[in-house]
Amino acid sequence: MPDFRTAVVTGSTSGIGLAVARALAEAGHAVMINGLGDPAEIEAERALIETETGAPVGFHGADMSDPAQIAALVAATETQFGQIDIVVNNAGIQTVAPIEDFPVDRYTLIMAVNMSAAWHLCRATFGGMKARGWGRVINVASTHGLVASPFKSAYVMAKHAVVGLTKTLALEGAEHGVTANAICPGYVMTPLVERQIPETAAARGMTEEAVIRDVLLAAQPTRAFVQAGQIGALAAFLCTSAASQITGAALPVDGGWTAR
Ligand code: NAD
Numbered sequence: 001m002p003d004f005r006t007a008v009v010t011g012s013t014s015g016i017g018l019a020v021a022r023a024l025a026e027a028g029h030a031v032m033i034n035g036l037g038d039p040a041e042i043e044a045e046r047a048l049i050e051t052e053t054g055a056p057v058g059f060h061g062a063d064m065s066d067p068a069q070i071a072a073l074v075a076a077t078e079t080q081f082g083q084i085d086i087v088v089n090n091a092g093i094q095t096v097a098p099i100e101d102f103p104v105d106r107y108t109l110i111m112a113v114n115m116s117a118a119w120h121l122c123r124a125t126f127g128g129m130k131a132r133g134w135g136r137v138i139n140v141a142s143t144h145g146l147v148a149s150p151f152k153s154a155y156v157m158a159k160h161a162v163v164g165l166t167k168t169l170a171l172e173g174a175e176h177g178v179t180a181n182a183i184c185p186g187y188v189m190t191p192l193v194e195r196q197i198p199e200t201a202a203a204r205g206m207t208e209e210a211v212i213r214d215v216l217l218a219a220q221p222t223r224a225f226v227q228a229g230q231i232g233a234l235a236a237f238l239c240t241s242a243a244s245q246i247t248g249a250a251l252p253v254d255g256g257w258t259a260r
Contacts, residue, residue, distance in 0.1 A: 004028040004055075005134075005239065006081040008073065008125075010064050010117065011091025013037045013045065015190030016140055016228045020088050023232030025055035027239065029086065032058045032077040056081070064091040064117035065109055074124045083132070084125045086239055089118035089162070090140040092155075094192055096199040099153045107154045114158035118165055126169065126178070135178035136239050139166050140231065143186050143219075143254045151203045163250045170248030179247035181238055186254030187216045189225045222255035 006029065012021040013035030021033045033046055042059055050057040058080050062073035077084055092114045095106040118139055129135025144152060145159035162182060169180035187193055193216070200211045217223050230253060237243055252258045 004030070005085035005136075006030045006032070006077065006083055007086035007088060007239075008032045008034065008077050008084055008121070009088040009090055010034045010062075010073075010121065012088075013042050015192060016185065016188055016231050017088070017090040018045065019228035019232035020090060020138075020140070020235045021057070021232075022049050022053070023229070023236040024086065024088075024239065025049050025053040025057055027236045028053075028055055029239065030056040030058075030081045032060055032073070032081065034060050034062055034064070034073060035091065036061070036063070064121075065112035067116075067120045070117060070120045071124060074121070083128055085129060085132070085134060086136045086138070087121055087125050088138045088140065088235060089121060091117060092140070092142075092192065094152070094155050094196050096151045096196050096203050098151055098203060102153060110154040111158055114155065115161045115165075118162055122165070122169060126173070129178045130173060130176040133177040135173060135176070137166070137169050137173070137178070137180035138235050138238055139163075139180070139182040141166070141182040141184050141250060143184050143252060143257050145182060145184050146250060146252065146258050149219075151200070166250065167248050174247060177244070179238070179244065181246060181248070182250040183231055183234055183238075184250050184252045184254065184258075185226050185231055186220050186252070186257045187225055188228050188231065190228060219257050220255035221257070221259070224255060226253055226255060 009021045011017040012033040062069035141162045142159045145163040166182040
């Protein structure tokens with residue numbers, strides 16, 4: 001079998017997803033990137049990854065909260081690259097608020113993007129992976145797929161569900177060369193985290209500086225943010241044959257957070 005596969009990485013116009021897309025392209029895989037944002041900036045990033053890595057890189061702007069657009073993403077990727085071997089469910093959003101004040105529209109959107117999108121994309125691609133005898137599902141969950149923090153009820157609920165999906169797909173793919181794993185990052189300084197600092201400050205009655213020191217980095221014994229490229233490197237490793245017996249795992253990359 002060829003070493004080079006075709007990957008779809010959702011939410012890869014920014015942050016962790018962008019780093020995963022870049023790492024997979026550096027490993028030689030064709031990559032379909034996806035996400036929201038300024039079309040010109042996305043095209044510049046897509047072209048840069050393609051030029052720097054030599055791997056074919058496409059873009060599809062499916063809104064992952066919409067199952068019809070997820071189906072269109074799958075169809076476009078299969079048209080451009082022939083098949084889908086690697087699915088990285090990474091698109092995610094966050095809202096920080098006490099449950100009694102949590103906006104219902106944000107709950108609904110978080111569940112759609114962070115949880116249901118992964119199920120829909122796997123439903124559409126898993127059969128092909130099984131039939132070809134090789135596949136990788138990588139779900140970018142979170143430390144919050146393993147433990148909770150207050151004021152993140154929807155996010156923690158969705159991420160725990162994604163870990164459950166991961167285990168189920170590991171069992172369904174086990175005899176077909178298809179692995180499924182969750183990567184559970186601690187805090188990575190991306191736009192998603194930058195945006196939640198003022199929300200967390202408001203929810204906890206703290207300054208933003210105190211949130212970084214006493215909430216975010218206090219959770220991680222290393223007292224350092226995880227780097228997005230470190231998540232990309234792990235995702236690329238999970239796509240190698242060396243990782244073929246790693247399946248059904250929820251792998252923390254959290255500076256020791258969940259060791260406590
Ligand atoms: P980010 O905000 O930098 O990137 C999120 C990406 O998702 C962007 O490309 C955005 O366009 C895309 N996206 C958002 N809504 C979308 C939608 N409806 N349809 C398609 N794409 C959409 O965030 P990030 O920190 O890189 O987060 C990526 C993933 O990593 C998320 O699932 C997040 O929960 C998870 N995560 C992040 C951290 C962290 O500390 N940053 C920690 C643990 C887990």
